[in-house]
Amino acid sequence: MGGVAWTEEEDQLLKKCIERYGEGKWHRVPLLAGLNRCRKSCRLRWLNYLRPNIKRGSFAEDEVQLIIKLHKLLGNKQVLHTYTRVWSLIAGRLPGRTANDVKNYWNCHLSKKLSAQETEEEYQSAVMNVESISPKPARSIVITQDYHVAPNSLPAIQESSMSAPFDFIGVDQQGRELMKEEIEIRVQEPAGGVFIGDLATEGHQFGEFDEVNVLGRSDEGCSKWDWDDLMLDMDLWTDLL
DNA sequence: AACTTATCCAACCGCCGCTAC
DNA sequence: AGTAGCGGCGGTTGGATAAGT
Numbered sequence: 001m002g003g004v005a006w007t008e009e010e011d012q013l014l015k016k017c018i019e020r021y022g023e024g025k026w027h028r029v030p031l032l033a034g035l036n037r038c039r040k041s042c043r044l045r046w047l048n049y050l051r052p053n054i055k056r057g058s059f060a061e062d063e064v065q066l067i068i069k070l071h072k073l074l075g076n077k078q079v080l081h082t083y084t085r086v087w088s089l090i091a092g093r094l095p096g097r098t099a100n101d102v103k104n105y106w107n108c109h110l111s112k113k114l115s116a117q118e119t120e121e122e123y124q125s126a127v128m129n130v131e132s133i134s135p136k137p138a139r140s141i142v143i144t145q146d147y148h149v150a151p152n153s154l155p156a157i158q159e160s161s162m163s164a165p166f167d168f169i170g171v172d173q174q175g176r177e178l179m180k181e182e183i184e185i186r187v188q189e190p191a192g193g194v195f196i197g198d199l200a201t202e203g204h205q206f207g208e209f210d211e212v213n214v215l216g217r218s219d220e221g222c223s224k225w226d227w228d229d230l231m232l233d234m235d236l237w238t239d240l241l
Numbered sequence: 242a243a244c245t246t247a248t249c250c251a252a253c254c255g256c257c258g259c260t261a262c
Numbered sequence: 263a264g265t266a267g268c269g270g271c272g273g274t275t276g277g278a279t280a281a282g283t
Contacts, residue, residue, distance in 0.1 A: 003252040005277085027268065043269075044252070085271065103272070104250050 006045055010035055014042055015050050048100045055096025059105055063094055067102060068110060 017033035023046070026039040035042060048054075059067070070090045087099040087106075094102065 003254095003275085003277095005251075024269085026270095038253095039268080040254085040270090041252070047270095048251075087272070088270085099271080100251080107273090108249060 003041075006049075010037070011045070011050060014045060018046055018050070044100075048098045051098075053096055054098065059097075063097070064105075064110070066090075066093060067106065071106065071110075 013033045013035055014029070017029055017035075021029075021032055026043045029035070029039060029042045030037050033042070037045075067090055070093060071086070074086045074089055087103040091097050091099040091102045
């Protein structure tokens with residue numbers, strides 16, 4: 001294992017401690033339970049292994065599909081600014097599954113599978129491009145670096161003769177097309193928050209449904225992560241998928 | 242049967258945001 | 263305003279086990 005494995009005796013001590021004192025106050029758990037483990041180990045052991053109703057075994061097909069969809073939605077860390085909880089959010093949609101389970105499954109199975117798929121698609125796409133090369137270079141777009149200085153202004157877009165065109169993945173409020181790189185940068189702007197990755201491609205703007213709840217904070221100072229509201233938003237998101 | 246390689250997953254680590262003081 | 267302590271997270275590690283040779 002990655003560290004010292006928990007014994008059956010330790011599990012029982014931890015379980016009894018949690019049943020008696022409840023979850024939380026993890027810094028006191030090692031003392032109360034009489035365990036020679038740190039607070040983090042105790043918490044992790046409980047959440048990932050000892051907690052009731054934890055589902056074991058392989059993931060069902062519908063679970064896998066949901067993981068893929070939600071990861072596509074949330075996978076870009078910049079989408080939720082710095083307050084990202086991708087795996088726990090996904091796990092929250094999968095009853096009985098822990099964030100660690102989902103993360104491990106993604107790392108072991110899906111990331112390789114999907115990257116292989118993407119590589120294959122890119123290869124096929126490249127073959128198609130080569131086969132359809134015209135004598136005249138394709139027109140494409142170059143973004144200048146201006147937007148780093150002026151976050152709310154649109155970058156200057158120039159035509160160029162580069163042979164590898166960018167793909168547009170969204171449009172802004174004025175209906176102007178945006179490229180992936182630009183969207184990521186604009187999402188990073190604290191007050192900007194105009195677009196949210198893939199949602200932009202679905203035609204939804206970040207502010208259309210409560211930006212405060214999704215980000216977990218606002219300019220007015222929402223300082224507490226409101227889980228219930230987030231789950232409500234997740235329901236809305238799921239409906240969009 | 243013995244050895245090597247690949248896969249799985251529990252556990253650890255470092256970092257971050259929040260809260261209380 | 264600064265800071266220490268805490269809970270919580272994602273990324274990574276490495277031992278156990280399965281599969282392959």
